[in-house]
Amino acid sequence: MEFFKSILLSALLSGIVAGFALTGLQTLKVYPLIFAAEVFENAGQSEAGHAHDQVDKEAAADHHADDEWAPADGAERLLYSLLANVLLGVALGLVLAAIFALRGVVDWRQGVIWGLAGFVAVHLAPAFGLPPELPGMPAGDLLARQTWWFATALLTAGGMALIFLGTAMIWRLVGTAMIVLPHIYGAPHPATMESGVPATLAADFATASLATNLVFWAILGILAAIAMARLSRGDTAAEFV
Amino acid sequence: MAQVKVADQRAVVEIKTTQVMQAGFAALLGLALFIGVAFSHPAAIHNAAHDSRHGVAAPCH
Secondary structure: OHHHHHHHHHHHHHHHHHHHHHHHHHHHOHHHHHHHHHHHHHHHHHHHHHHOHHHHHHHHHHHHOOOOOOOOOOHHHHHHHHHHHHHHHHHHHHHHHHHHHHHOOOOHHHHHHHHHHHHHHHHHHHHHHOOOOOOOOOOOOHHHHHHHHHHHHHHHHHHHHHHHHOOOHHHHHHHHHHHHHHHHHOOOOOOOOOOOOOHHHHHHHHHHHHHHHHHHHHHHHHHHHHHHHHHHOOOOHHHHO | OHHHHHHHHHHHHHHHHHHHHHHHHHHHHHHHHHHHHHOOOOHHHHHHOHHHHHHOOOOOO
């Protein structure tokens, strides 16, 4: 189980640090834009609420779960975002570290390239069909979007693996097809383009989200590779920490 | 000598198989955790991870 332990340790270390870094970066621009969008979102909801009471109340309860528990604005909300980001960091770190362990990736330069590939698969490719969205923006069916998003990330990751890790031309063609396929199929789009959230906020948010995730992946890749190097050299966990 | 080599190779293959299984388990664990945080529908989880989900450009709402 030494092998699994080194993957786990590498994922924990890189994921926790990358999650903290992502949260720090998000406080600069991403969270302020979300809060600004929520003002428009809530304004739109109360307006619509007067017009057709019943339907919109149900929709609001469905989408925003007003009656359900939610972290209080301020420090508590930030703390839960930090927790979620750290968990996401560890989750993606587990996938990255598993690959590093199998392929013997121990150089931070290689780590950063793998991290950038992760960014392309998990953020850039899905964002091509479903741009990072602010609260209050029109959107298609949630489950359909989640399915498309996840399938696109997996297909892009698999496609890149075939292109860069395979040796035969045929696999490179298959890989390219896998990357292109979800975009030909098309992402689920909303029925209406009307949005109460200003387009400038949305554009600002899309680039801010992508840029912060790029840095997150670079940190994750670098640290996971460095951790792997230390662990595969035989350093014990105690020495390492 | 040849016998030893065959045994060595078998041992290497066995180590490799268990390593692939361990790495596969770790990757699946990571994917499950990712889905739980970024995609799961219960309102409390959605609300707690709300800003993070928007931040990582996962479909939300």
